[in-house]
Every structure is written in C-alpha cells, then in structure tokens.
Amino acid sequence: MFTAKVYIQLKSGILDPQGKAVEHALASLGFGQISTARVGKLIELTVDAADQAEAETIVRGACEKLLANPVIEEYRYDIQRAEQEAEA
Amino acid sequence: MFTAKVYIQLKSGILDPQGKAVEHALASLGFGQISTARVGKLIELTVDAADQAEAETIVRGACEKLLANPVIEEYRYDIQRAEQEAEA
Numbered sequence: 001m002f003t004a005k006v007y008i009q010l011k012s013g014i015l016d017p018q019g020k021a022v023e024h025a026l027a028s029l030g031f032g033q034i035s036t037a038r039v040g041k042l043i044e045l046t047v048d049a050a051d052q053a054e055a056e057t058i059v060r061g062a063c064e065k066l067l068a069n070p071v072i073e074e075y076r077y078d079i080q081r082a083e084q085e086a087e088a
Numbered sequence: 089m090f091t092a093k094v095y096i097q098l099k100s101g102i103l104d105p106q107g108k109a110v111e112h113a114l115a116s117l118g119f120g121q122i123s124t125a126r127v128g129k130l131i132e133l134t135v136d137a138a139d140q141a142e143a144e145t146i147v148r149g150a151c152e153k154l155l156a157n158p159v160i161e162e163y164r165y166d167i168q169r170a171e172q173e174a175e176a
Binding site for chain 2: 007008009019022025026029031033034035036037038039040041042043044045046047048049058061062065066067
C-alpha cells in the first residue's frame with residue numbers, strides 16, 4: 001500500500017483568478033508583504049500496488065486522465081510506502 | 089523575498105465530498121487500485137520579509153485569518169528564500 005501526494009498548479013502564465021482574489025483579500029487584511037498568491041490542489045491518494053514503480057504508473061495515469069488538465073496545469077507527486085504496513 | 093508553500097487539508101474525520109467524487113470517478117475509469125482520495129489546497133505565496141522568522145509569522149497569520157479554516161482544516165507550510173535574490 002502506498003500513499004501518493006499529488007500537487008497540481010496552474011502553469012505559469014495562466015491567469016489564476018482564485019489566486020488574485022486571495023491576493024486582494026490578504027492586502028485588505030493588512031498582509032501587504034504578500035505580493036503574489038497562486039492557488040492549486042493537493043490530492044492525497046491511497047494506492048494498492050506491488051511496488052513503487054507500479055504505484056507511479058497508476059498515479060501518473062490518474063493525473064493524466066482525471067486529476068490534472070495537462071493543457072493548463074502541471075503536476076508533480078511524491079509516493080511513499082504507507083507506514084502501517086503489516087505484510088511486505 | 090521568500091516563497092511559501094501552504095498545504096491545507098481537511099482534518100481526518102471530516103467528510104470530504106470532493107475526495108469521494110474523485111474516488112468514484114477513478115473507480116469508473118478503471119483505477120480500482122486507488123482506494124481513497126482526499127482533496128486539499130496548495131497555495132504558493134511570495135512574501136517580502138527580512139528573515140525566515142518574520143516570513144513564518146506573516147504566513148502563519150495569513151493561514152489563521154484567511155487561508156485555512158482551523159475548525160475543519162489543518163495546514164502546514166514550507167518557506168524558502170526565493171532564488172533570484174539580488175540584494176540581501
């Protein structure tokens with residue numbers, strides 16, 4: 001069993017309206033030191049795979065087919081073996 | 089200048105409808121090896137601060153006052169000095 005953390009962000013150059021809204025809200029709240037904000041997604045998955053390579057193949061497939069929009073978003077992921085592993 | 093990455097997730101035990109939707113969609117697409125999905129936010133900030141400690145104070149304040157809902161969400165952050173630093 002593996003745990004995958006997938007980080008998805010809009011590509012640089014793609015307008016991020018949610019990030020702009022956060023920037024304005026932060027400025028209104030007195031956080032003028034924060035000049036830019038970009039909002040993305042963090043998706044944690046539990047993956048049943050025999051080894052790290054198989055887990056990576058599954059996670060990459062899930063990103064390409066569902067989780068990320070490769071036209072405007074870029075993604076990266078960390079995969080770790082789940083700690084509470086009894087067998088293996 | 090510092091770059092902060094803020095990772096926000098629902099606390100464990102809080103229902104995550106978006107994560108459930110992702111789980112079902114993944115199962116429909118044939119990713120039955122992925123048993124759970126939790127969807128959170130990744131927010132990247134650019135912070136103008138004199139040192140790491142000041143940057144942390146600003147980022148923690150922004151999380152508590154705007155970015156995270158501490159009742160149902162937990163957050164963590166990484167702060168790094170921006171690479172393209174001319175002064176300092």
